[in-house]
Each structure stands twice: as structure tokens, then as C-alpha cells.
Amino acid sequence: MxxxxxxxxxxxxxxxxxxxxxxxxxxxxxxxxxxxxxxxxxxxxxxxxxxxxxxxxxHVPPPWPSATGAQQFHLDLAVPDLDAAEEQVLALGAKPLDTEDRSRSWRVYADPAGHPFCLCAG
Known part of the structure; x- marks a missing residue:
């Protein structure tokens, strides 16, 4: 239990x-x-x-990626269309952290306070 x-x-x-x-x-x-x-x-x-x-x-945002600092945690957010969602989160003030590999089913961003989150196809 x-x-x-x-x-x-x-x-x-x-x-x-x-x-x-x-x-x-x-x-x-x-x-x-x-x-x-x-x-x-x-x-x-x-x-x-x-x-x-x-x-x-x-508050100090966690580094991404970093071999010397912990990311603490991140949020995985499911979206139906990665490209459309990316355009929207960038317009809201998110910053790209790891978005170069367009063949993956996920991309990493930082929110305006620096917390990492992933947009995941799904």
C-alpha cells in the first residue's frame, strides 16, 4: 500500500x-x-x-546540460505537434536548450525562470 x-x-x-x-x-x-x-x-x-x-x-536555474551540476528535475509535456508547440512555447518566453536533433520525439526548453521541460510527441 x-x-x-x-x-x-x-x-x-x-x-x-x-x-x-x-x-x-x-x-x-x-x-x-x-x-x-x-x-x-x-x-x-x-x-x-x-x-x-x-x-x-x-533562485538559480539548474544548468542544462551539465556534468558538474544537477538539473534537479524536469517536466515532460505531451503535445500532438512538436513544431507547433515549439513555436508557441518560444512565443511565451521559453528558451531552447536541446532542440537541434529534429529526428527525436522530444525537445528540451527552459521556462522563463530557467527550469528545464521537454515537449514530447504524443
């Missing part, structure tokens, strides 16, 4: 409202915050695991 269930994936970032807006445009849903917790934003109303964004002063 499992001990727990996954409640949310929380991303540290310098501006939780801006990053929540990026992922709302990418995944759907709406950023939601409480006046009692100005440094925390939830992304609500999208299918899948809940995402939340937490202000982290001094």
Missing part, C-alpha cells in the same frame, strides 16, 4: 505570478493566489497533477 499520493509539483522561482501565467498559457488553467500567501501561486483548472509556484529569492 502506498504511503502517500502526489499532491503537487512546486517550482521555486523569482516571480511565482509570472511563472504561473506561463504555465497557464502552456497547460491551461488559471493562476490562483491568496492575499495571505503572496509568495505562493497555484495553477488550477487544468488536467493532471497540480502545479504550484513558490517565490525563492536568489
Amino acid at each position: 502506498a504511503i502517500a499520493t502526489l499532491g503537487a509539483v512546486v517550482l521555486d522561482c523569482p516571480d511565482p505570478h509570472a511563472l504561473a501565467s506561463f504555465y497557464a498559457a502552456l497547460l491551461g488553467g488559471e493562476p490562483s493566489s491568496s492575499p495571505d500567501e503572496p509568495d505562493w501561486v497555484d495553477l488550477t483548472g487544468h488536467p493532471g497533477t497540480r502545479l504550484a509556484f513558490q517565490e525563492a529569492p536568489g
Whole structure:
């Protein structure tokens, strides 16, 4: 029997409202915050695991790729058309990290706070 269930994936970032807006445009849903917790934003109303964004002063994005630094984690996001999705995420402010090999079924980007994520065909 499992001990727990996954409640949310929380991303540290310098501006939780801006990053929540990026992922709302990418995944759907709406950023939601409480006046009692100005440094925390939830992304609500999208299918899948809940995402939340937490202000982290001094946040340093993980390097990609790096033999000396850990990437920490990344998100795999399934899309029906890699080329169309790439165009859209770049317009939202994502940065390409590993997109040169167009024969692969995935491409790596960084969100505006520097977290790596993959667009995966599927």
C-alpha cells in the first residue's frame, strides 16, 4: 500500500505570478493566489497533477546540460505537434536548450525562470 499520493509539483522561482501565467498559457488553467500567501501561486483548472509556484529569492536555474551540476528535475509535456508547440512555447518566453536533433520525439526548453521541460510527441 502506498504511503502517500502526489499532491503537487512546486517550482521555486523569482516571480511565482509570472511563472504561473506561463504555465497557464502552456497547460491551461488559471493562476490562483491568496492575499495571505503572496509568495505562493497555484495553477488550477487544468488536467493532471497540480502545479504550484513558490517565490525563492536568489533562485538559480539548474544548468542544462551539465556534468558538474544537477538539473534537479524536469517536466515532460505531451503535445500532438512538436513544431507547433515549439513555436508557441518560444512565443511565451521559453528558451531552447536541446532542440537541434529534429529526428527525436522530444525537445528540451527552459521556462522563463530557467527550469528545464521537454515537449514530447504524443
